[in-house]
Amino acid sequence: MNLNKNNIDRKQRNLSSKLPKVRKKFSVILFKYTLVAILALLVIGAGAAFGMVRSILDNAPDIDPSDVQPEGFSTTIYNQDGEKLLSLADYDSNRIYVTIDKIPKNLQNAFIAIEDERFYEHDGIDPRGIARAFFVGVKNILSGNSGFSEGASTLTQQLIKNNVFAAYSEPSFIVKLERKIQEQYLALNLEKKLTKTMSKYEAKQQILEYYLNTINLGQSTLGVQAAANRYFDKDVSELTLSESAVIASITKNPSALDPIRHPEDNEKRRATILKRMLDQELITQKQYNKAMKDDVYSRIKQVDTKQSNSSIYSYFMDALIVQVIDDLQEQLGYNRTQAYNALYRGGLSIYATQDQTIQEICDSVISDPSMFPDNSDVSLGYRLSIQKKDGTTKNYSEYDVDAYLRQKLKTSRSQMIFSNSDEAKAAAEEFKATVYNPKKGDTLLGEKITTTIQPQVSFTLMDQKTGYVKAIVGGRGEKTGNLTLNRATDTTRQPGSTFKIVSAYLPALDTSGVTLATTFNDAPYNWPNTSQPVRNANRQYGGLTTVRKAIQNSTNIVAAKTMEIVTPQVSYNYLLNLGFTTLVDRQVNADGSVYSDIQYPTALGGITNGVTNLELTAAYAAIANQGVYTKPILYTKIIDHEGNLLYDNTPTTKQVMKDSTAWLLTNAMEDVVNYGTGTATKLNGMTSAGKTGTTSNNVDFWFSGYTPYYTASIWYGYDINKSFSSGSAHQIIWKTIMDKVDSTLQLKDKSFTKPSSITRATICTKSGKLAVSGLCDRDPRGSTIRTEYFAKGTVPTEECDVHVKVTLCKESKEPASKYCPDYDLVSYVYLIPPEDSSDETADAPYYLPDNFQNQTCHIHTGSSFGSQFLAPYTEDLKEPTRIPDSSESLQRRKIDSEEELDPDEQAISEE
Numbered sequence: 001m002n003l004n005k006n007n008i009d010r011k012q013r014n015l016s017s018k019l020p021k022v023r024k025k026f027s028v029i030l031f032k033y034t035l036v037a038i039l040a041l042l043v044i045g046a047g048a049a050f051g052m053v054r055s056i057l058d059n060a061p062d063i064d065p066s067d068v069q070p071e072g073f074s075t076t077i078y079n080q081d082g083e084k085l086l087s088l089a090d091y092d093s094n095r096i097y098v099t100i101d102k103i104p105k106n107l108q109n110a111f112i113a114i115e116d117e118r119f120y121e122h123d124g125i126d127p128r129g130i131a132r133a134f135f136v137g138v139k140n141i142l143s144g145n146s147g148f149s150e151g152a153s154t155l156t157q158q159l160i161k162n163n164v165f166a167a168y169s170e171p172s173f174i175v176k177l178e179r180k181i182q183e184q185y186l187a188l189n190l191e192k193k194l195t196k197t198m199s200k201y202e203a204k205q206q207i208l209e210y211y212l213n214t215i216n217l218g219q220s221t222l223g224v225q226a227a228a229n230r231y232f233d234k235d236v237s238e239l240t241l242s243e244s245a246v247i248a249s250i251t252k253n254p255s256a257l258d259p260i261r262h263p264e265d266n267e268k269r270r271a272t273i274l275k276r277m278l279d280q281e282l283i284t285q286k287q288y289n290k291a292m293k294d295d296v297y298s299r300i301k302q303v304d305t306k307q308s309n310s311s312i313y314s315y316f317m318d319a320l321i322v323q324v325i326d327d328l329q330e331q332l333g334y335n336r337t338q339a340y341n342a343l344y345r346g347g348l349s350i351y352a353t354q355d356q357t358i359q360e361i362c363d364s365v366i367s368d369p370s371m372f373p374d375n376s377d378v379s380l381g382y383r384l385s386i387q388k389k390d391g392t393t394k395n396y397s398e399y400d401v402d403a404y405l406r407q408k409l410k411t412s413r414s415q416m417i418f419s420n421s422d423e424a425k426a427a428a429e430e431f432k433a434t435v436y437n438p439k440k441g442d443t444l445l446g447e448k449i450t451t452t453i454q455p456q457v458s459f460t461l462m463d464q465k466t467g468y469v470k471a472i473v474g475g476r477g478e479k480t481g482n483l484t485l486n487r488a489t490d491t492t493r494q495p496g497s498t499f500k501i502v503s504a505y506l507p508a509l510d511t512s513g514v515t516l517a518t519t520f521n522d523a524p525y526n527w528p529n530t531s532q533p534v535r536n537a538n539r540q541y542g543g544l545t546t547v548r549k550a551i552q553n554s555t556n557i558v559a560a561k562t563m564e565i566v567t568p569q570v571s572y573n574y575l576l577n578l579g580f581t582t583l584v585d586r587q588v589n590a591d592g593s594v595y596s597d598i599q600y601p602t603a604l605g606g607i608t609n610g611v612t613n614l615e616l617t618a619a620y621a622a623i624a625n626q627g628v629y630t631k632p633i634l635y636t637k638i639i640d641h642e643g644n645l646l647y648d649n650t651p652t653t654k655q656v657m658k659d660s661t662a663w664l665l666t667n668a669m670e671d672v673v674n675y676g677t678g679t680a681t682k683l684n685g686m687t688s689a690g691k692t693g694t695t696s697n698n699v700d701f702w703f704s705g706y707t708p709y710y711t712a713s714i715w716y717g718y719d720i721n722k723s724f725s726s727g728s729a730h731q732i733i734w735k736t737i738m739d740k741v742d743s744t745l746q747l748k749d750k751s752f753t754k755p756s757s758i759t760r761a762t763i764c765t766k767s768g769k770l771a772v773s774g775l776c777d778r779d780p781r782g783s784t785i786r787t788e789y790f791a792k793g794t795v796p797t798e799e800c801d802v803h804v805k806v807t808l809c810k811e812s813k814e815p816a817s818k819y820c821p822d823y824d825l826v827s828y829v830y831l832i833p834p835e836d837s838s839d840e841t842a843d844a845p846y847y848l849p850d851n852f853q854n855q856t857c858h859i860h861t862g863s864s865f866g867s868q869f870l871a872p873y874t875e876d877l878k879e880p881t882r883i884p885d886s887s888e889s890l891q892r893r894k895i896d897s898e899e900e901l902d903p904d905e906q907a908i909s910e911e
């Protein structure tokens with residue numbers, strides 16, 4: 001308003017003329033008396049008043065410009081390209097700080113025109129405004145209205161009131177007056193302090209910036225930027241004059257002047273603002289006319305679509321929020337409240353590692369029902385609160401429903417999985433009827449039934465080189481809340497055979513002298529010092545088996561025997577280095593039993609609490625990343641709201657195995673994908689490696705694997721342990737996602753980088769030692785010679801000592817004697833039985849028969865000749881030293897002849 005003298009006179013006249021005539025005369029009389037009384041009081045109490053004011057000012061808080069900076073900003077999460085993903089808003093933090101240069105002049109002036117027209121002239125308080133307010137206040141009292149209005153507050157005072165006194169309530173007039181005096185004092189003080197370091201105009205702009213970022217503008221918005229977003233879905237810099245006036249109208253009373261709920265009231269104030277702007281020559285008549293004609297309210301967003309969509313965060317954001325809260329406490333020493341405040345009100349900028357393209361691929365595949373069985377089940381979630389007649393409250397959950405059903409069906413197995421939601425709800429109703437009886441005076445306080453689709457799934461994908469987690473899927477089906485069960489980062493599940501790689505083979509290759517060629521006898525075997533047998537999934541025994549083959553086919557007994565060499569403690573140390581945090585070194589249970597994961601069955605993933613998908617993925621990523629473990633991160637840095645680096649989350653890295661170990665495991669796990677248990681994951685034109693995992697009783701299904709670009713793990717199973725057949729569903733999901741990632745990102749196939757520490761040698765897969773040509777290639781089941789990769793320095797130096805060649809007499813089917821005729825001789829390759837040989841292994845038919853040691857042909861016995869047993873070739877293939885003279889030439893000739901190895905002759909050895 002323009003309070004030049006004429007205006008004041010006019011307004012005074014207006015005000016006076018509005019008073020009812022009857023009361024006018026009375027008011028004038030009373031006013032005179034009041035003035036006299038006030039003057040008298042001023043004179044008499046001058047000293048006392050001075051002391052009082054003095055004391056109020058002494059008690060005023062000390063003020064610094066930083067005290068009036070608005071607090072409570074919404075935190076924004078960006079991706080690595082700086083694109084905004086999400087903003088986190090608490091009840092009073094939906095504020096996005098914007099600097100004054102981004103705020104249109106019309107918006108600035110709209111506030112100034114209506115709230116504090118002499119803003120640029122006064123020094124923090126506006127004496128003319130105070131005088132006027134006093135006058136109006138007295139008038140109000142005299143006319144029977146309630147006292148002093150807020151009219152006298154400058155923007156500086158309002159800023160102080162909001163940011164310094166915001167937390168105080170104002171219980172009495174005296175306190176209110178006291179606060180007002182302090183406010184004025186601090187306003188003067190603040191502007192004085194600011195003008196010490198900047199010009200008056202700059203100081204005013206600074207105050208205006210703080211003010212425009214502080215004010216409550218309704219609909220949970222604070223500050224003009226959040227309001228521009230909320231009401232007009234645009235950046236504050238794009239607001240028109242007409243829109244600016246709408247927003248400036250709100251601040252006087254954010255609920256009553258809410259442009260969505262009370263557009264008519266807002267419109268009245270908007271007209272006032274525009275008129276004042278015109279009067280104060282802040283806008284032209286043309287601008288005024290245009291703004292007045294604008295149908296601005298039809299453009300206001302009725303529903304905060306962005307807010308409601310983002311108010312349920314994704315699993316990735318859930319995990320990120322948990323991680324940031326943890327990091328602020330652990331890394332920066334915040335307490336929980338401080339961490340929470342910083343995240344939700346601190347105006348942080350957090351740079352997430354999420355890749356939206358990859359995340360969308362994961363989400364779309366996992367939300368595709370055709371990837372899952374048609375007849376999906378559901379699990380029940382149930383909450384019931386009942387008040388009994390005596391006033392006590394009883395609470396029940398799905399566990400009570402389960403207990404009820406188990407008792408009813410006389411089973412110890414969980415009954416919390418149902419064919420469909422109707423059945424689940426019926427079960428809850430049935431249970432409820434047993435505990436809730438309104439006739440007996442029970443009152444239902446609350447009931448909530450939820451069902452969750454089963455089986456469930458979790459998926460994590462990360463870049464093994466950077467540790468950046470690119471996508472997380474914490475479950476399937478509708479996500480109904482925030483920080484709900486995240487099966488990728490929170491849930492621990494038994495890892496099954498995926499753990500063989502990290503707990504047994506990795507340390508074995510890295511430190512225990514085991515190579516991919518090393519053979520173990522896959523034969524009946526008990527866990528060390530127990531009578532508990534280790535069983536293979538197929539309940540068969542493969543006999544002598546290389547580590548490579550055991551990885552390919554997921555042979556339990558070989559993994560268990562490998563652990564025996566590694567030792568559980570060494571294995572455990574490796575697992576800790578691989579970033580597993582859910583392992584247990586010693587856990588004493590209530591019943592006195594002790595659990596520890598420093599134990600042999602850890603080789604097969606039989607551990608106390610299981611692992612999370614994320615940590616399993618990170619461990620595999622270390623193998624994919626040439627043995628360098630990188631802590632998986634969900635964000636790279638946190639910037640505070642002033643733009644300073646608050647926390648650098650660059651991941652720590654650590655070489656946790658030799659690069660040769662990593663490459664060898666990778667090479668063996670390529671076989672899993674190409675020939676072994678993981679063929680359903682084989683990608684279209686992209687090299688990959690990985691390991692399957694299925695826990696006993698078919699409860700958990702895993703695949704952890706990687707391409708030269710990304711590492712990903714999938715878990716598939718019921719939330720409540722339930723045996724079922726996955727088929728290859730989980731492997732197909734993994735493949736479908738990875739294929740889409742490759743094609744969408746146009747990733748070119750390449751092989752895994754082979755370090756210079758790798759060499760190769762030709763070995764025999766039954767002995768794991770150097771192959772002997774003419775012997776190992778004549779194993780009855782086909783050649784056992786193959787080229788194997790080794791870490792340099794670990795190539796075996798000995799030749800195969802498992803294969804043995806014996807010359808037999810066709811007639812007697814016994815080792816030939818020197819009297820057996822040449823035409824009756826045939827040579828045959830056997831296996832020397834290992835120490836723990838067993839008739840049950842696949843090798844058993846090919847073992848060298850015991851009696852061959854001391855027996856020769858009983859048909860051709862020209863003289864009493866000794867044993868014809870032929871020792872295995874150990875040195876010179878072509879010149880076997882211990883073959884009897886009589887058969888030597890024949891032997892050499894016949895070795896190269898295929899036709900000798902017919903099934904009949906094989907049968908000889910079985911007798």
Ligand SMILES: [Zn+2]
Pocket residue numbers: 764765766767771772775776784800801802803
């Ligand atoms: Zn051999």
Ligand SMILES: [Zn+2]
Pocket residue numbers: 809810811812816817819820821824857858859860
């Ligand atoms: Zn003979």
